[in-house]
Amino acid sequence: MDFSLTEDQAMFKESAINFSLKTLNTGTKEREEKGEFSRESWDKCAEFGIQGLPMPEEYGGLGRDILTCIAAMEGLGFGCRDSGLLFSINSHIWTCESPILKFGTDAQKQRYLPPLVSGSWVGGHAMTEPDAGSDAFSMTCRAEKKGDRYFINGTKMFISNAPIADVLLVFAVTDATKGFAGFSTFIVEKGFPGISVGKPLEMMGLRTCPLGEVILDNCEVPEENRLGKEGAGSAIFNSEMEWERSCLFATHVGAMARDLEECISYAKLRNQFGRPIGKNQSISNKIAEMKVRLELSQLALYKVAWLKATGKRAPIESAVSKLFISESYVANCLEALQIHGAYGYSKEMDFERNLRDSIAGKIYSGTSEIQKNIISSFLGL
Amino acid sequence: MHIHGTLEKLLLSEIATDSGKESLDPDEDLLEHGMLDSMAIMKLIVRLEETFSMTIQDEEIIPENFQSLNSMVRFIEDKTKKQ
Numbered sequence: 103m104d105f106s107l108t109e110d111q112a113m114f115k116e117s118a119i120n121f122s123l124k125t126l127n128t129g130t131k132e133r134e135e136k137g138e139f140s141r142e143s144w145d146k147c148a149e150f151g152i153q154g155l156p157m158p159e160e161y162g163g164l165g166r167d168i169l170t171c172i173a174a175m176e177g178l179g180f181g182c183r184d185s186g187l188l189f190s191i192n193s194h195i196w197t198c199e200s201p202i203l204k205f206g207t208d209a210q211k212q213r214y215l216p217p218l219v220s221g222s223w224v225g226g227h228a229m230t231e232p233d234a235g236s237d238a239f240s241m242t243c244r245a246e247k248k249g250d251r252y253f254i255n256g257t258k259m260f261i262s263n264a265p266i267a268d269v270l271l272v273f274a275v276t277d278a279t280k281g282f283a284g285f286s287t288f289i290v291e292k293g294f295p296g297i298s299v300g301k302p303l304e305m306m307g308l309r310t311c312p313l314g315e316v317i318l319d320n321c322e323v324p325e326e327n328r329l330g331k332e333g334a335g336s337a338i339f340n341s342e343m344e345w346e347r348s349c350l351f352a353t354h355v356g357a358m359a360r361d362l363e364e365c366i367s368y369a370k371l372r373n374q375f376g377r378p379i380g381k382n383q384s385i386s387n388k389i390a391e392m393k394v395r396l397e398l399s400q401l402a403l404y405k406v407a408w409l410k411a412t413g414k415r416a417p418i419e420s421a422v423s424k425l426f427i428s429e430s431y432v433a434n435c436l437e438a439l440q441i442h443g444a445y446g447y448s449k450e451m452d453f454e455r456n457l458r459d460s461i462a463g464k465i466y467s468g469t470s471e472i473q474k475n476i477i478s479s480f481l482g483l
Numbered sequence: 484m485h486i487h488g489t490l491e492k493l494l495l496s497e498i499a500t501d502s503g504k505e506s507l508d509p510d511e512d513l514l515e516h517g518m519l520d521s522m523a524i525m526k527l528i529v530r531l532e533e534t535f536s537m538t539i540q541d542e543e544i545i546p547e548n549f550q551s552l553n554s555m556v557r558f559i560e561d562k563t564k565k566q
Contacts, residue, residue, distance in 0.1 A: 184510070279514075280515065280546050284546070480526060
């Protein structure tokens with residue numbers, strides 16, 4: 103097992119770091135305070151090829167392998183301080199583009215992938231409902247078939263990218279008697295009759311990623327916009343969650359590496375009681391623990407990427423990786439803030455924002471508690 | 484017969500452990516009766532791939548292939564023949 107990056111992967115990661123440092127960090131703090139999404143940064147990422155990283159060249163993508171994608175995402179996480187933007191891009195790739203690529207018909211791929219890959223369209227998926235969060239399959243959103251159309255009725259909540267999305271993958275019940283297998287997925291364009299989006303929701307962190315409510319009121323969707331067969335919704339959802347849990351958290355690993363570098367530098371420069379604070383074990387031990395969490399997070403991430411690259415399923419491994427990285431990121435953000443003391447707590451530096459952003463990782467893509475349920479269930483409990 | 488028996492045992496001993504049953508009606512609708520939920524199907528897919536040395540595509544995880552013991556047996560037979 104060799105998890106080291108090839109020369110090409112390492113160079114691509116480095117170029118992602120340089121690109122994001124140079125291009126994506128202007129005005130981040132101000133945008134975050136206002137809860138503003140940066141379309142300009144989105145477009146620059148698209149020019150660099152981020153939105154099409156794992157997509158085939160025939161749809162305008164870079165056609166990169168999964169390990170290269172993860173390395174690039176790690177690089178972006180290291181260089182870009184706009185976590186909301188990165189979350190937005192990851193949602194777009196793993197919960198919209200990837201399922202269309204995997205489950206879509208040729209016509210669906212031809213219509214939707216080129217604008218999504220080029221970044222001219224923004225995508226997302228709509229699963230969560232006001233009363234169906236962790237218990238996602240208890241959804242009440244219904245899709246009824248009449249002739250060659252489906253009519254969808256229901257409300258979706260906390261939908262990433264919804265206020266700016268051109269297309270959403272909407273999950274709805276098509277056969278209530280079939281339990282989890284009675285769900286189907288629909289590609290819904292923002293211009294379809296009956297879909298509307300509420301105003302952006304105010305959240306604690308990731309404030310530059312627009313989140314909203316989606317209302318489907320007799321939303322009319324042509325049959326050819328059903329993704330996969332009827333009843334394939336749960337397979338599509340599980341597949342996209344496994345990919346998201348495997349890849350999205352690469353940006354967290356990158357951010358953890360940046361925070362660690364900043365803490366080491368600060369611990370060497372900041373003098374108290376006549377010596378650098380890093381000479382105190384209470385500080386140096388915190389930094390050592392941050393390094394351990396980073397190292398193990400990276401290993402978990404690369405192991406999942408390696409499994410996915412070989413075409414294997416990774417339900418336990420992706421849950422372990424998602425759980426460990428998201429929890430480690432929060433722990434490291436807390437330590438980074440503590441090491442920087444009042445400066446860390448102030449809004450002048452990024453540490454308080456990083457902490458607010460990091461907490462979201464314990465909730466989206468399945469809460470930490472749900473990851474533990476998945477792991478224990480696979481262990482026969 | 485071999486697939487049927489192995490699958491029934493796997494379902495009752497590892498997947499639908501709360502069913503309290505000792506055998507399954509081959510045509511019983513496992514989805515309607517709630518014996519297979521979203522977590523159970525993830526585990527079942529992994530175990531089927533291991534047990535029958537096969538690869539199941541995500542797009543094959545649809546009700547018609549997993550509705551009953553008989554539909555699963557047909558699905559596995561078709562897959563293993565093709566492989």
